[in-house]
Amino acid sequence: MVLASMAFLTAALAAPPIDASHSADVERAATGAEAPVSQELTGPAHTQALTSLDDRVAAVETATVTLVGHPLADTAKAASRTLFRPDLVDATAAPVMSGLTAEQLPDRVLGARQKVASGDVATAARVVKGVETDVLLVALDLGDQSALNVAMTRLLVSADPQVALLDAAVGATHAAAEVRDVVAAATSAVQARDAAARITVAAQQIAVTGDEDAKAAVAKVEEQARSTDGYTNGSIPLKVLCAVAFAPSQHLRCDAAEALVRLNAAYRVDFGRDLLITGSYRTLEEQISTRAAKGTMAAVPGTSNHGWGLAIDLDQVNGYRSAQYVWLKANAMTYGWHHPTYMDEGGRGPHEPWHWEFGTSDDAGTGTSVPITVGVPAPTAPPVNSPAPPVVEQPSVAPAAPAVTPSATPTPTPSSSPTASTGPSAP
Numbered sequence: 001m002v003l004a005s006m007a008f009l010t011a012a013l014a015a016p017p018i019d020a021s022h023s024a025d026v027e028r029a030a031t032g033a034e035a036p037v038s039q040e041l042t043g044p045a046h047t048q049a050l051t052s053l054d055d056r057v058a059a060v061e062t063a064t065v066t067l068v069g070h071p072l073a074d075t076a077k078a079a080s081r082t083l084f085r086p087d088l089v090d091a092t093a094a095p096v097m098s099g100l101t102a103e104q105l106p107d108r109v110l111g112a113r114q115k116v117a118s119g120d121v122a123t124a125a126r127v128v129k130g131v132e133t134d135v136l137l138v139a140l141d142l143g144d145q146s147a148l149n150v151a152m153t154r155l156l157v158s159a160d161p162q163v164a165l166l167d168a169a170v171g172a173t174h175a176a177a178e179v180r181d182v183v184a185a186a187t188s189a190v191q192a193r194d195a196a197a198r199i200t201v202a203a204q205q206i207a208v209t210g211d212e213d214a215k216a217a218v219a220k221v222e223e224q225a226r227s228t229d230g231y232t233n234g235s236i237p238l239k240v241l242c243a244v245a246f247a248p249s250q251h252l253r254c255d256a257a258e259a260l261v262r263l264n265a266a267y268r269v270d271f272g273r274d275l276l277i278t279g280s281y282r283t284l285e286e287q288i289s290t291r292a293a294k295g296t297m298a299a300v301p302g303t304s305n306h307g308w309g310l311a312i313d314l315d316q317v318n319g320y321r322s323a324q325y326v327w328l329k330a331n332a333m334t335y336g337w338h339h340p341t342y343m344d345e346g347g348r349g350p351h352e353p354w355h356w357e358f359g360t361s362d363d364a365g366t367g368t369s370v371p372i373t374v375g376v377p378a379p380t381a382p383p384v385n386s387p388a389p390p391v392v393e394q395p396s397v398a399p400a401a402p403a404v405t406p407s408a409t410p411t412p413t414p415s416s417s418p419t420a421s422t423g424p425s426a427p
Contacts, residue, residue: 046119046121049121049125050116050119050121050124053116053121053124053125053128054116056128056132057109057112057113057116057128057131059182059183060109060112060128060131060132060135060182061109061113062182062183062186063135063139063182063183063185063186063187064102064105064106064109064135064186066183066186066187066190067102067105067135067138067139067142067186067189067190068102068103068105068106072106072109072110073106100134100137100138101138102138102142104134105131105134105135105138108130108131108134109131111127111131112124112127112128112131115127115128116128132180132182135182135185135186136177136180136182136185138186138189139173139176139177139182139185139186139188139189140173140174140177140185140189142173142189142190142192142193143169143170143173143174143188143189143192143193144170144173144341146166146170146189146192146193146195146196147166147167147170147192147196147333148333148338148361148362149196149361150166150196150199150200151333151336151338151359152336152359153199153200153203154166154199155259155335155336156203156206156221157199157202157203157206160198160199160202162195162196162198162199162202163195163199165191165195166192166195166196166199169188169189169191169192169195170188170192172184172188172191173185173188173189173192176188221255224253224254224255224258225253225255225359227240227241227253227254228240228241228253228308228309232284232302233284233302233303233304233307233308234282234283234284234285234286234287234301234302234304234307235283235284236281236307236308236309238251238281241253241254241257241281241309242254242257242258243257244257244260244261244277244280245257245261246261246264246274246275247274247275247276247277247280250277250279250280250281250312251280251281251309252280252281252309252310252312252358253308253309253310253358255336255358255359256309256310256336256337256358256359259335259336259337259358260275260312260335260337260358262335263275263331263332263334263335263337266331266334266335267324267327267328267331270327271323271324271327275314275316276314276315276316277312277313277314277315278313278314278315278354279306279311279312279313280306280309280311280312280313281306281307281309282304282306282307283307284301284302284307286306287299287301287302287304287306287307288301296350297350297352305357305360305369305371308371310357310358310359310360310371311355311356311357311358312355312356312357313352313354313355313356314354314356315354317353317354317356318353318354319353320344320345320353322353325339325353328356332356336358336359337356337357337358338356338357338360339353339355339356339357340355340357340360340362340369341362342362342363342367342368343355347367348367349367350367357369359371
């Protein structure tokens, strides 16, 4: 999967809301990547500077329309430099804030237009740059979250062309964000969202039309994904879990263990050795002792995804710049594994580059990861040309064999299962 790390804007597969600390590089880009604009521009230089800012705001508006899916109100009137409302500018010129969503962008665009209309080049430049950063954050979040939402589903339809389109779109979103191309970033992010929606539709169709072999394969997948139903966090007997084939002292939920074996095989091709796992499933007692030893660096006992057999710690991934971390960021999601986005460099933390999870969805705002609900509902209508946004709850499953495609329609998961939990589940 093309989820390459980048130095300019940190990858953030974060569930909404977006956190202001999404990336240290974003903050740097928003405050210091350009030389300050002189406040003493006059004559042609002043006019040229304002024209350039107008062009940038127009690009931001185009990107925002792409992200929100509808035209922005009143921006044409706001473009006139004879119209200026300080009260509106003051309300919308704030820096990137926690909880920023796509629907908040239109007001920020309008504020940027108003500030340009004031003729204050230096202040307008800062405001425009901040809005550009806002758009890039929203685009990155949309692209990464779309990929995360279907991390399990894509394994069920790995040969579908939309899988490759999703990967390409997410990669393009990051590449565009790195050079601060707001239009390209927004366009690619929406393409990623639409590809993810089509992947879900493809899984739904196969659930109805698959043959008997596919039904047998998905039955095994469902059994694995629901093997921990009825247990509480940290109380799962080892006989219910599966030993990791290349590290038999470590145990995970069986689908997570099988997916990790496939990820390890790809890792071994590039690094010549196996992943070195230092932690996997943790009993409640082990979570208590870990919390006592590490304090807030460890999850509250009974909430850790280690307690569901869905998390591992790796010995050789000790830094965000390590070759192993970079490789895993680019490839792990192909196998259903990912690094929680709030643990990314610049995220709210805890900062643990060694911690990786299977089949969970992140909330960067709260710093939690919740296991994704299992289930592929049957389609109620044929797919339309304009796909719906990706569904947050997707099947948390991995196929027994990558080439086999399932076809059964899972039933809802019991409330005792982690996949049905509505509360936060920390790493």
